[in-house]
Amino acid sequence: MSAKTLYDKLFDSHVVTEENGTALIYIDRHLVHEVTSPQAFEGLRLAGRKPWRKDSIVATADHNTPTNGWEKGLDGIADPISRIQIETLDSNIKEFGAKAYFPFMDKGQGIVHVMGPEQGATLPGMTVVCGDSHTSTHGAFGALAHGIGTSEVEHVMATQCLVQKKSKSMLVRVDGKLGNSVTAKDVALAIIGKIGTAGGTGYAVEFGGSVIRALSMEGRMTLCNMAIEAGARAGMVAVDDATINYVKGRPYAPKADQWDAAVAYWRTLVSDDGAEFDATVVLNGDDIQPQVTWGTSPEMVVGIDGKVPDPASESDATKKCSMERALQYMGLKANTPMSEISIDKVFIGSCTNSRIEDLRAAASVAKGKKIAGNVKLALVVPGSGLVKAQAEAEGLDKVFKEAGFEWREPGCSMCLAMNADRLESGERCASTSNRNFEGRQGLGGRTHLVSPEMAAAAAIAGHFVDVRSFN
Amino acid sequence: MQAFTQLNGLVVPLDRSNVDTDAIIPKQFLKSIKRSGFGPNAFDEWRYLDHGEPGMDNSKRKINPDFVLNQARYQGGSVLLARENFGCGSSREHAPWALEDYGFRAIIAPSFADIFFNNCFKNGMLPIVLSADDVDALFKETQSAEGYKLNIDLSTQTISTPSGKTYKFEVDAFRKHCLLNGLDDIGLTMQHQDAIKAFETKHRAAQPWLFN
Ligand code: SF4
Numbered sequence: 012m013s014a015k016t017l018y019d020k021l022f023d024s025h026v027v028t029e030e031n032g033t034a035l036i037y038i039d040r041h042l043v044h045e046v047t048s049p050q051a052f053e054g055l056r057l058a059g060r061k062p063w064r065k066d067s068i069v070a071t072a073d074h075n076t077p078t079n080g081w082e083k084g085l086d087g088i089a090d091p092i093s094r095i096q097i098e099t100l101d102s103n104i105k106e107f108g109a110k111a112y113f114p115f116m117d118k119g120q121g122i123v124h125v126m127g128p129e130q131g132a133t134l135p136g137m138t139v140v141c142g143d144s145h146t147s148t149h150g151a152f153g154a155l156a157h158g159i160g161t162s163e164v165e166h167v168m169a170t171q172c173l174v175q176k177k178s179k180s181m182l183v184r185v186d187g188k189l190g191n192s193v194t195a196k197d198v199a200l201a202i203i204g205k206i207g208t209a210g211g212t213g214y215a216v217e218f219g220g221s222v223i224r225a226l227s228m229e230g231r232m233t234l235c236n237m238a239i240e241a242g243a244r245a246g247m248v249a250v251d252d253a254t255i256n257y258v259k260g261r262p263y264a265p266k267a268d269q270w271d272a273a274v275a276y277w278r279t280l281v282s283d284d285g286a287e288f289d290a291t292v293v294l295n296g297d298d299i300q301p302q303v304t305w306g307t308s309p310e311m312v313v314g315i316d317g318k319v320p321d322p323a324s325e326s327d328a329t330k331k332c333s334m335e336r337a338l339q340y341m342g343l344k345a346n347t348p349m350s351e352i353s354i355d356k357v358f359i360g361s362c363t364n365s366r367i368e369d370l371r372a373a374a375s376v377a378k379g380k381k382i383a384g385n386v387k388l389a390l391v392v393p394g395s396g397l398v399k400a401q402a403e404a405e406g407l408d409k410v411f412k413e414a415g416f417e418w419r420e421p422g423c424s425m426c427l428a429m430n431a432d433r434l435e436s437g438e439r440c441a442s443t444s445n446r447n448f449e450g451r452q453g454l455g456g457r458t459h460l461v462s463p464e465m466a467a468a469a470a471i472a473g474h475f476v477d478v479r480s481f482n
Numbered sequence: 483m484q485a486f487t488q489l490n491g492l493v494v495p496l497d498r499s500n501v502d503t504d505a506i507i508p509k510q511f512l513k514s515i516k517r518s519g520f521g522p523n524a525f526d527e528w529r530y531l532d533h534g535e536p537g538m539d540n541s542k543r544k545i546n547p548d549f550v551l552n553q554a555r556y557q558g559g560s561v562l563l564a565r566e567n568f569g570c571g572s573s574r575e576h577a578p579w580a581l582e583d584y585g586f587r588a589i590i591a592p593s594f595a596d597i598f599f600n601n602c603f604k605n606g607m608l609p610i611v612l613s614a615d616d617v618d619a620l621f622k623e624t625q626s627a628e629g630y631k632l633n634i635d636l637s638t639q640t641i642s643t644p645s646g647k648t649y650k651f652e653v654d655a656f657r658k659h660c661l662l663n664g665l666d667d668i669g670l671t672m673q674h675q676d677a678i679k680a681f682e683t684k685h686r687a688a689q690p691w692l693f694n
Contacts, residue, residue, distance in 0.1 A: 027674065027677050027678050027681040028674050028677050030656070031655055031656065033654065033655075033656040035671060035674060035677075035678070037678070037681055037682065037685060039692050046512050046513075046574075047573065047574065047575070049515035050515065050516065050517040050575075053515070053517075058668070060668075063678075064682075066693070074512075075513065090513070092513040092514070092536055092537075093513050095513075095515065096513050096515055099515050134691070134692070136689065136692075137692065142573060142575075143572070143573055144571065144572050144573040144597055146573075158573040158597055159573060159597065159600075160573055160574075160575035160578075160597060160600060160601035160604060161517070161574075161575040162575060162601065162604035162605070162667070163600070163601075163604070165668065166667050166668050166671065169668045169671075169672070170668060170671040170672060170678065171678060171682070172671055172674075172678060174656075174667060174671065176654065208500060208567060208570060209500075209566060209567040209570070209593055209595075212567070212593060212594075212595065212596060213596070242567065242570065242595060242596065244596050263694070264691075265691035265694070266694075269690060269691040269694075272691075273689070273691050276688075276689065308500050329499055329565065329566075330499075333498070333499055333500065336498075427504075427509050427572075428509065429509045429510070429512065429513070446502075446504070446571060446572075448502045448504045448505065448571060449504070449505060449527070450504060450505070450508060450527050451504055454508075454527060454533050
């Protein structure tokens, strides 16, 4: 048998039928949240259908949920339309069922891509879908994870399958070793800076190389999370000890009697020696600096010691035009050193960077310091109730609060500003989230994507600063 | 799902690359639990000068006269001409819902983001990939001739211009079949019920922990 990539193994082992290159693949785990599911449940109801396997469904509310005022319960949701959406999820889960549900204010509530792995609801070898593009996060476990639209959410609920064409495969190999305070987020942004936001379109990307092997599971999740920002259909990392150690003992992980068999299978979830990829991209980890985006697309990124680029030096007319538009929107002048850009707000959170390791890293920078006078608001939003509890057990909440940060309840929050947490027009934010699109964090808001350490350092300094020389 | 066979439609040129789904339909409209009514808020932040919220009377809002959708010559457009990486960003199907509700039935671009591309087909809309040069040529023609229309024929996979030039485009055979006949995916997949059940039995035996 010829050598297979990890992607081949995951895809091929889930094919139910295949005709002319279009396959039906079986879905093991369906993660559900309040924004992209109501129309799917409604579709089932109208057609008189039931979920094919309700035990594949794990649900939570995250996008609309407020991050403060929880003492008021549902009444704390100021926006009546958001409240209806959250209540609709409650009633849909009640009607259709699920394996697990972490409703608003449950201690297991959290951003769907933080909640799934920490509950052991995401396992190696699974196919995972969710009506959310950042479902690629779960690929960190050697799983095949796709973000899908609402019609597909309904389709998976009704049939347990997804119609898929096999993608091309890409290996992104990061060799060498990362420097101090250079994180998975910086690796992700450096990759996107290199291949572009459409560089991965049509590909399933496997991340490999010594840098990836040395990353924690949190770091791998950050990296796979951003695979979608490179346009990839899925991102994934091969299974190793780190994967297995992370999964062990989680609430929905296999129990003792099945554990050894599961691990034996999971160990096979690596690309075979000699497996061929349709494309390979190589980066050297030693060269990666802490990254900061300057524009309105994640590919508009430079190292912290860099400058805002000059559109005048771009020869491609379309690119030049989008650079000019980005600079105008961002209120930046070409050639400004990144470290001279001052900020108004800081957001540490999102499915990219709100896990315990992220909060620890940010807290270690903030410890014993105070946020700068020009920073109007610095928010720390843990990814889930469990992350929050863990952080509080370690005293991280105190570190943040003493430094002047606000410590909030879990949810998506200012990553997309569907709840009350947002930027006002013209405000500039150092954000650990994943998208710096126009208006993403609030109409007219200006987002710069960075790692948690870099966000914390910017909060203290009041402007972007190289966290490696910051103390 | 509505079928797509042939379309003779007015072309609207949206000359930006990397148009993301947040721009196509801003997040505040995602709070709706319905799948219709998003058209008036398609490209909301570019189309209006004030901040839009669900439930507003859009006919009373101040429009941005510079935005292409607001120009008189492009009213009634049903073919959207766009630049590369159209529909990047979130998986929200509200983006194709909004475009379809506005009246678009086809989108032509050099490249699309994957999930958006997929979502279009589920909603009776045809996304078409042409080379960057061909798209560029269409932009020039659209902008220089008022009332510029394209004729799109899915069965022959061709686009013809008013001057008689034709472009051939690729489309996946299965998707073409579904679109031409307005077929609902779920119904089609249900024809494979027995295969799904058989697969499930085998899968459960091999990896029982997935079924705990
Ligand atoms: S944190 Fe942001 S990117 Fe992640 S699921 Fe929530 S809204 Fe989407």
